[in-house]
Amino acid sequence: MVLLAAAVCTKSGKALVSRQFIEMSRARIEGLLSAFPKLMGSDSKNSSKQHTFVETDSVRYVYQPLEKMYALLITTKNSNILEDLETLRLFSKVIPEYCRTIDETEVSNNAFELLFAFDEIIALGYRESVNLNQIRVFTEMESHEEKVAIAMRKSQEEAAKKQRKEQMAEIAKRKREAGKGGRFGGMSMASMSGGGGIGGGGSSMGSSSSSGPTVEPTASKPSKSRSARAGGMSLKGKKSGIDSFVDKLTNEGVSVSSTAVKKEQAKTQIPAALTESVHIRVEEKIQLEANRDGGLNEMILQGMMLLRISDEEQAKVRVKLERDDDRVMWQTHPQVNKNIFNAEAIVGLKNPDKPFPVNQDVGVLKWRLQTQEEDQIPLNITCWPNENGDGGCDVSVEYELQDAHQHLELADVTIQIPVPSGVGAPIISTCDGDYKHDSRKNILEWTLPVIDESNANGSLEFTIAGNPDDFFPVSVCFDSMSGGGGIGGGGSSMGSSSSSGPTVEPTASKPSKSRSARAGGMSLKGKKSGIDSFVDKLTNEGVSVSSTAVKKEQAKTQIPAALVVHIRVEEKIQLEANRDGGLNEMILQGMMLLRISDEEQAKVRVKLERDDDRVMWQTHPQVNKNIFNAEAIVGLKNPDKPFPVNQDVGVLKWRLQTQEEDQIPLNITCWPNENGDGGCDVSVEYELQDAHQHLELADVTIQIPVPSGVGAPIISTCDGDYKHDSRKNILEWTLPVIDESNANGSLEFTIAGNPDDFFPVSVEFHSTKKSFINVAVSNVVEADSGAPVKFSSERALLVERYEVV
Numbered sequence: 001m002v003l004l005a006a007a008v009c010t011k012s013g014k015a016l017v018s019r020q021f022i023e024m025s026r027a028r029i030e031g032l033l034s035a036f037p038k039l040m041g042s043d044s045k046n047s048s049k050q051h052t053f054v055e056t057d058s059v060r061y062v063y064q065p066l067e068k069m070y071a072l073l074i075t076t077k078n079s080n081i082l083e084d085l086e087t088l089r090l091f092s093k094v095i096p097e098y099c100r101t102i103d104e105t106e107v108s109n110n111a112f113e114l115l116f117a118f119d120e121i122i123a124l125g126y127r128e129s130v131n132l133n134q135i136r137v138f139t140e141m142e143s144h145e146e147k148v149a150i151a152m153r154k155s156q157e158e159a160a161k162k163q164r165k166e167q168m169a170e171i172a173k174r175k176r177e178a179g180k181g182g183r184f185g186g187m188s189m190a191s192m193s194g195g196g197g198i199g200g201g202g203s204s205m206g207s208s209s210s211s212g213p214t215v216e217p218t219a220s221k222p223s224k225s226r227s228a229r230a231g232g233m234s235l236k237g238k239k240s241g242i243d244s245f246v247d248k249l250t251n252e253g254v255s256v257s258s259t260a261v262k263k264e265q266a267k268t269q270i271p272a273a274l275t276e277s278v279h280i281r282v283e284e285k286i287q288l289e290a291n292r293d294g295g296l297n298e299m300i301l302q303g304m305m306l307l308r309i310s311d312e313e314q315a316k317v318r319v320k321l322e323r324d325d326d327r328v329m330w331q332t333h334p335q336v337n338k339n340i341f342n343a344e345a346i347v348g349l350k351n352p353d354k355p356f357p358v359n360q361d362v363g364v365l366k367w368r369l370q371t372q373e374e375d376q377i378p379l380n381i382t383c384w385p386n387e388n389g390d391g392g393c394d395v396s397v398e399y400e401l402q403d404a405h406q407h408l409e410l411a412d413v414t415i416q417i418p419v420p421s422g423v424g425a426p427i428i429s430t431c432d433g434d435y436k437h438d439s440r441k442n443i444l445e446w447t448l449p450v451i452d453e454s455n456a457n458g459s460l461e462f463t464i465a466g467n468p469d470d471f472f473p474v475s476v477c478f479d480s481m482s483g484g485g486g487i488g489g490g491g492s493s494m495g496s497s498s499s500s501g502p503t504v505e506p507t508a509s510k511p512s513k514s515r516s517a518r519a520g521g522m523s524l525k526g527k528k529s530g531i532d533s534f535v536d537k538l539t540n541e542g543v544s545v546s547s548t549a550v551k552k553e554q555a556k557t558q559i560p561a562a563l564v565v566h567i568r569v570e571e572k573i574q575l576e577a578n579r580d581g582g583l584n585e586m587i588l589q590g591m592m593l594l595r596i597s598d599e600e601q602a603k604v605r606v607k608l609e610r611d612d613d614r615v616m617w618q619t620h621p622q623v624n625k626n627i628f629n630a631e632a633i634v635g636l637k638n639p640d641k642p643f644p645v646n647q648d649v650g651v652l653k654w655r656l657q658t659q660e661e662d663q664i665p666l667n668i669t670c671w672p673n674e675n676g677d678g679g680c681d682v683s684v685e686y687e688l689q690d691a692h693q694h695l696e697l698a699d700v701t702i703q704i705p706v707p708s709g710v711g712a713p714i715i716s717t718c719d720g721d722y723k724h725d726s727r728k729n730i731l732e733w734t735l736p737v738i739d740e741s742n743a744n745g746s747l748e749f750t751i752a753g754n755p756d757d758f759f760p761v762s763v764e765f766h767s768t769k770k771s772f773i774n775v776a777v778s779n780v781v782e783a784d785s786g787a788p789v790k791f792s793s794e795r796a797l798l799v800e801r802y803e804v805v
Contacts, residue, residue, distance in 0.1 A: 002125045003084075004059065005029055005074045006091060006118050008066075008107055013037035016069070016107045019118045021125045032074055036061055052085060060084070064092050067102040071095060087127050094121070094135060096424040097439045113139070132422055140440060277311035280319065281361070292383060292472055293589045294618040295655050296374045305347070305365040307356060315355030318348035319364075331366040341365075374616055374655075378405040379451065381415065381476055384620055385468040389647050392465040395426075397446065397474070398621035401456040408452070413478040415446040420466035432458030451478070459621045564598040565780050565791040567606065568648070569771050574801045579670060579759060583661045584805070588772055592634070592652040594643060602642030603783040605635035606651075609776040618653040628652075639783045654773060665692040665772065666738065668702065668763060668804050672755040679752040682713075684733065684761070688743040695739070695797070696769040702733040703762045707753035719745030738765070761804040767797040 007018040015033045039054045039061065053062045055077060062073040062084045071092045075084055098113040099106040107114070120135045121128060130138070284303040290296050309315050323345055332338045337350045347364050349356065356362060369376075380400045385393040397417060401408065419426055421442045428435060432455070433448035446460050571590040577583050596602050610617075610632055619625045624637045634651050636643065643649060656663075667687045672680040684704060688695065706713055708729045715722060719742070720735035733747045780791040 002076045002079055003073060003087065003122050003127070004076065004125065005032070006122065007033060007072045007074070008095060008114065009033060009036070009070050009072055010104065011037065011068060011070065016104060017111050017114050019115050019122075021122050032059060033072075036063075036070075036072065052088075053081065062088050064088050066092060066095060069102050069107070083127065087121065090121060090132070091118070093132050093422070094118075097132070097136070097422075100425045100437045100439075136421075136440065277309065277314045278317060279308045279310070281306040281308070286378070288377065290377060290381070293655055294374070294380075294382065294616065294653055295587070295589070295657065296372050296377055299369075299371050299376055301369040303367045304363050306361045307347075307364050308361050309356050309358050312355070312358050315358055316352070317356065318346050321345040321347065325369070327369060327371065329368045331368075333362070333364045336364055372657075375402065375404055377402060378408060379410060379413075379476065379478070381474055382618065382621060383417065383471055383474050384650060385466075385471045386644070386647065386649055387468065388463065388644070392463060393468060393471070394461070394463050394644070395471055396459060396461045396621045398459045399451065399457060401451055401453065406453045406456065407482060408480055409482045410451040410478040410480050411449065413448040413451050414476070415460075416475045417444045417446065417460075417471055418442060418473070419444050419464055420470045423465040426462040426464040428460070428462045430459060430461040432460065435460065461621075563790050563792040564596065564601050565604060565789055566595045566597075567777050567780075567791060567793040568593045568595070569775055569793070569795045571772050571795075571797045572800050573665070573772065573797065575664065575803070576801070577664060577668070577804045579804060581661070581667075581669065583659050583664055586656075586658050586663055588656040590654045590771070590773060590775070591650050592775070593648045594634075594651050595648050596643050596645050599642065599645050601782070601789055602645055603639070604643065604780050604789055605633050605783050606780050607778045608632045608634065609774070609778050611774055612656070614656060614658065615773055616655045618655070620649070620651045623651055635783060654775070656773065662689065662691055664689060665695060666697060666700075666763060666765070666802075668761055670704065670758055670761050670804060672753075672758045674755065675750070679750060680755060680758070681748070681750050682758055683746060683748045685746045686738065686744060688738055688740070692772070693740045693743065694770050695767055695772070697738040697765040697767050698736065700735040700738050700765040701763070702747075703764075704731045704733065704747075704758055705729060705760070706731050706751055707757045710752040713749040713751040715747070715749045717746055717748040719747070722747065759805060763802040763804075764799050765802075766799065768795060770797075771795045772797055 003021055004024065005018060005020045007015050009015045009018075013034050013036055015030070018029060018033065020029055035056070036054075039056065040063075052064065053060055055061070058077070060075050060077050060079065060081075062075060062081075064071045071088060073084060073088055073091065094117045095102065095107075095114065098110045098117065116139050117135055120130055120138045282303065282305050284301060286299065286301050288296070288299045307319065309317070330341070332341050332347070335349055335354075337346075337348055340346050340348060378401070380402055382396075382398045382400070384396045384398075386395075388394050395417070397415065399413075399415065401410070419437070419442055421439075425437045425439065426444055431446070433446060435447070436445045437443075438445060444462065448455075448458070451458075569590065569592050571588060574585075574587045574589075575583070576585055594606065596604070617628070619628050619634070622636055622638075622641075624633075624635055627633050627635060665688070667689055669683075669685045669687075671683045671685075673682075675681050682704070684702065686700075686702065688697070706724070706729055708726075712724045712726070713731055718733070720733060722734070723732045724730075725732060731749065735742075735745070738745075777791065777793050780789045781787060782789060
């Protein structure tokens with residue numbers, strides 16, 4: 001095929017972007033493009049079929065509608081139409097990659113990106129063998145020439161800096177010499193400034209005349225020296241060094257990001273408070289990593305207080321602080337009196353007669369806070385991706401300025417959500433603030449200029465093809481000039497003090513990835529599920545399959561026959577206990593999913609019963625949080641809006657993190673005692689705790705590691721069944737059910753080894769009768785009338801990790 005040109009044009013024939021691949025005059029291409037809409041009009045009158053090409057006597061137009069635009073290829077008539085259509089499909093995929101919306105403004109703004117991409121597809125009229133991913137890589141390829149140019153520019157800047165330092169040193173040397181010459185030059189000038197004259201004298205013997213020397217004083221030529229200019233504020237608005245450098249780069253044709261310039265100016269900008277003789281700057285940096293379930297993995301806050309004194313007479317000062325957080329670790333400068341600071345929160349030098357350095361920033365105090373308390377998160381970010389059944393996801397992202405941090409004013413907030421590549425731009429339905437889709441980085445960027453108590457929460461909702469894991473990790477960045485570290489200046493003993501707010505530079509939050517078990521429907525025909533069929537196939541081939549794993553997987557996917565409104569409560573537990581009976585950590589994460597199968601009953605409210613104050617609750621961004629907190633009712637913010645139909649919607653999440661030992665549902669005790677014969681008598685016991693007697697644990701498996709190469713253990717007592725796996729070196733103790741009827745049991749055996757060989761002990765089970773947190777649905781009513789609605793419900797408690805170490 002020979003492709004003459006590729007273009008993006010409006011339906012009226014206006015060319016927005018056009019790339020010619022063979023030599024062609026401007027008049028020629030404009031004539032071809034202007035003829036296209038006329039051909040489309042005449043063709044539509046004579047044919048009822050939908051065409052993808054039209055022809056003239058000399059060329060063929062191959063086109064595809066893109067909303068209000070056309071992606072258009074102009075080829076010769078003898079080209080292969082199938083190859084033309086394949087090339088057109090690739091062009092139609094490339095255009096949405098660089099344009100968020102297909103309109104004139106967006107296409108014009110991204111014209112050069114489109115032209116570069118077109119050049120990767122076609123070379124000299126013939127198509128290159130490339131796909132969409134390769135085009136993306138090629139257009140983002142690093143340039144060797146650019147690196148060389150940057151390196152040359154950097155070396156020139158370094159040389160200029162070096163030359164500047166040498167000139168400054170030479171000027172300073174001349175000034176010193178001029179100063180010395182000035183002290184002695186006065187005397188020299190005075191002695192040389194006299195005038196000349198003629199004097200006559202008489203004698204008795206005759207007359208004589210004497211002429212004195214003629215002196216012509218010459219002006220002394222002092223060495224040139226420049227006096228240092230005062231550094232006061234100029235009213236002429238002279239450009240700063242950064243602005244001058246940016247203008248210089250711009251004149252040379254280098255594009256400079258305005259964001260980077262503003263950020264650099266913000267770092268170097270000196271506030272008006274520096275006009276005071278004593279200036280205090282408090283700077284804090286935050287690093288935070290949260291998970292997608294609302295929990296806090298870790299938060300580290302690091303702060304520093306810098307003192308700057310501009311008057312020598314007020315350099316002997318003490319600063320009184322107000323601090324109200326006992327969890328913070330403080331570190332004073334080595335020259336600061338640590339005892340006085342710890343006792344009275346006063347920052348002062350050890351030697352009170354010694355002044356602070358003048359005209360320089362001195363870091364006098366540092367502090368650090370490391371926590372996993374979720375109420376310490378300043379800006380809580382929630383991302384809820386729900387599969388919509390069409391191969392895509394309805395994603396709702398919400399921010400909330402926590403109650404404990406309402407005093408903060410966060411500026412230049414940017415929330416970056418990763419999105420799948422090659423599926424086009426997301427369809428935005430709701431956005432508080434601004435958004436931008438970067439198709440090259442596959443990021444949806446949500447920006448807000450300010451977040452404070454006036455807009456303490458907001459949301460962004462969009463739809464795009466993909467699965468829930470594609471939208472993590474979500475990263476956040478912002479800065480703030482308001483206090484955030486629980487420290488304030490109480491005054492200084494001399495001079496005046498002005499305090500500037502902290503600069504907050506948070507790092508990206510990288511939530512840990514976790515997949516929630518998906519629910520599958522139950523068939524009423526008695527047909528075997530995919531798991532059963534797969535197990536039967538493996539069994540027929542002679543492969544042994546663990547019944548425990550199969551039952552557990554079936555428990556995850558099984559759903560009872562549901563009514564119009566079906567509610568599923570799903571909990572996952574992670575637990576690590578120690579061999580002495582203590583609890584290292586337990587994390588319970590829960591979710592309530594709502595599924596409605598009738599549009600007429602999609603406007604409902606769900607009333608819950610909850611009785612655990614230690615649990616942290618998190619509602620979906622579209623759920624009315626105030627009503628839930630006050631009355632434990634799950635309902636949409638807009639009561640006139642229905643819930644989605646025929647899809648599982650996660651409306652509520654909760655999390656419990658504890659180290660209280662009475663919260664362990666199934667207590668496992670392992671007692672290995674050395675018997676003196678080089679072996680151990682091991683006693684393993686389970687106990688269903690009193691607080692959890694309501695649970696019914698099914699398919700319980702307790703795995704105890706045993707030494708290898710010493711044979712099978714000798715079992716003396718076993719409540720339930722056991723199996724020794726010599727390949728994995730594991731003794732597996734199984735019980736079909738543990739409830740209040742068999743709340744405790746034991747396994748005893750003897751084997752060669754030492755006590756450390758029998759740890760860690762791992763436990764697996766599931767439960768469908770009761771939930772760990774007593775969350776019960778009391779009723780479901782219509783949002784409009786309050787009439788009761790019949791509903792079905794189910795519960796599932798699953799183990800992600802349960803170990804005794």
